[in-house]
Amino acid sequence: MKYEIDSRKISEGDIFIAIKGERNNGHDFVNEAFKKGAQKAIVEEPRDYIKEVILVDNVINYINEKASQIIKNSKIRIGITGSNGKTTTKFFLFHLLSYGFNVFKTEKNYNTEIGIPISILNNYNNQPVSILEMGLRKENDLEYLSKYYSPNISIILNIGTSHIEFFKTRENIAKEKLKIISHSEKPGLIFINGDEPLLDINYPKDIKVYKFGENKNNDGYLIDYEYLNGNTRVYYNIYGESLMLTLSGIWNKGQLLDALVSLMVSLYFEIPIDPFYISSFKLPEKRFDFKRYNNSIVINDAYNASKESFFAAFETFKKMNISEKKVLIMGEMLELGDNSYNYHLEVLKKAKELFDEIYFYDPENKYNFDEINIIKTKDDIIKVLNLPYSFIYVKGSNGTNLWKIVEDTIKGG
Template sequence: MKFEIDSRNVSEGDIFIAIKGEKNNGHDFVNEAFKKGAQSAIVEEKRDYIKDVILVDNVIDYINQQASNIIKNSKIRIGITGSNGKTTTKFFLFHLLSYGFNVFTTEKNYNTEIGIPVSILNNYNNQPVSILEMGLRKENDLEYLSKYYNPNISIILNIGTSHIEFFKNRKNIAKEKLKIISHAEKPGLIFINGDEPLLDVEYPKDMKVFRFGETKNNDGYLIDYEYYNGNTRVYYHIYGESLMLTLSGIWNKGQLLDALVSLMISLYFEIPIDPFYISSFKLPEKRFDFKKFNNSVVINDAYNASRESFFAAFETIKKMNVKEKKILIMGEMLELGENSYNYHLDVLEKAKDVFDEIYFYDPNNKYNFEKLDFINILNKTDEIIKVLNSQYSYIYVKGSNGTNLWKIVEDTIKGG
């Protein structure tokens, strides 16, 4: 038996959850789910259903309460939030803590009031340690999640510009991110980016604060990193001790800070650092994905995008000392609101210091970048494919997932 929110995926014996979404109302598909073998359905609307249902006041509140009830069996509950890097941190921390504990974590990038409880209801099996990725899309999202899951270890990775359209400025984003501790179990721990002034606030006295970042006043800081043979060698200073590790694949600076806070938590629990075990970790798919194509290297990083993640990627490409021609194909960063033009311009100006050719994919002619003489505008998929066929180049592709750039690149490479 499993819990399903998509009637198309229902199998015999499942429980269907009728979610009212922005586009579809799950109640319209309850009887379809029953016909496919669902044993029951969780609903909040009274209708003519062909089987008995579980009628509740609010479906989302109900499934979060049920998930909350069972995950309280975890003595250690870790909540992760931040504008970038949540999923990488979650899976790397899961990898580290699994060396010493039996650990549960949510699937994929499930980090909402729907994804988290469904993942718990389907997969939690009384593990004593749980790691939950907690996303922020609208006001009070993190307070809602904190209320149900009461983390006793909280992580705030960074305060970026993702979803700034809904929050107007970074100060408001920081205010919302800090709500992860609004219902945190006390006493507790919080790990914060110590280089972010917006997180330099007064924390509850019964909450121990650890700071990470790049500056030496943090409890853990990144010293340096370098690339060789397709891997990343990184140097940290953590709790007064220096540490050198080799990580599999190419990690950008943002990801290395994600790794840093994960290592700090692992060391807090006195889990031994096993370099061979750590080097076996692979970055989540769709992040900085290297592919050889037509005598070139294409880096498909178009799963998501923000100004901060672009800047981190640019630093990485600089450090790689690439001798071939460097090409950027940039797609739109979504949900930036009135700041959108200036944030895109910031990224493009920064790109001038890194890339030999810069292309901006603007299929709807939304931006007026034609006047910038260092940018080439792409409006059609065929034009992107033509650039991807450039010979003897490093081609970096990044944009929000909604631009469809990831799929265009993937399909082009598969098609050879």
């Protein structure tokens, strides 16, 4: 039995959750779910249903309340938020903590008031440690999630420009991110990016604060990193001790900071550092994914995008001493609001210092940039991917579908 919000995925014995979304109302599909074998449905609209339903005042509140009662069996509940890097941090922290604990994590990038409870209801099995990725799309999202899941360890990775369309300023984003501790179980811990002035506030006395970043005043800081034979050697100082590790694959600086805070949490619990175990971790798919294609190297990093994540990637390429022609296929960074054009210009200005050719994917004719090649179709993208002997970096927001075009092209090739 599992809980399911998509009637097309219902199997015999499942419970259907009728979610009222922006485009579809799940209540319209309740009877279809029953015909496919659902045993029950959770609804908030009284209708003529053909089988038994659980009628509640608010479906989303109901599933969060139900999930929160289950997850409180975890003595350690870790909440992760930030503009970039939440999923990578969750997976790497899960890997580290699993060396010493039985750990639950929310699946994939499920980080909303719908995804988190469904992940818990379907997968939680009384693990004593839980890692919850907590996203922010609108005002009070983090306070809502904190109210139900009350993490006793919180992590704020960074304050970027993602979703700034809805919050107008980074100051407002920081204010919302900090609500992750609004209902924290006390006493608690919070790990914050100590290089971010917006997170330098007076925290409650019953919450212990640890800082990470590049600044040497932090409790943990990134010293340096280098690339050797397709892997990443990284140097940290954590709690006053130097540490060198080799990580599998190419990690950019942002991801190395995600790894840093994960290591800090793990070491806080006195879990031994096993270099061989750590080197077995693979980065999640669609993030800095290197592929060889037609005598070129293609890095498909188009799962999401922000100004900050572009800049982190550019720093990585500078360290790699790339000999091939460097090509950027850039997709739109979505949800940037009135400042969208200027944010794109900032990225393109930096890109011009590094790349030999730049292509901007703009199928809706939204932008006009000087000295930038504008491409509008899938065929245009495929032509660029077929440039010989090139290093091709692809990045844009998930909603542009750029990652899928690139993935399908490489698989088909």
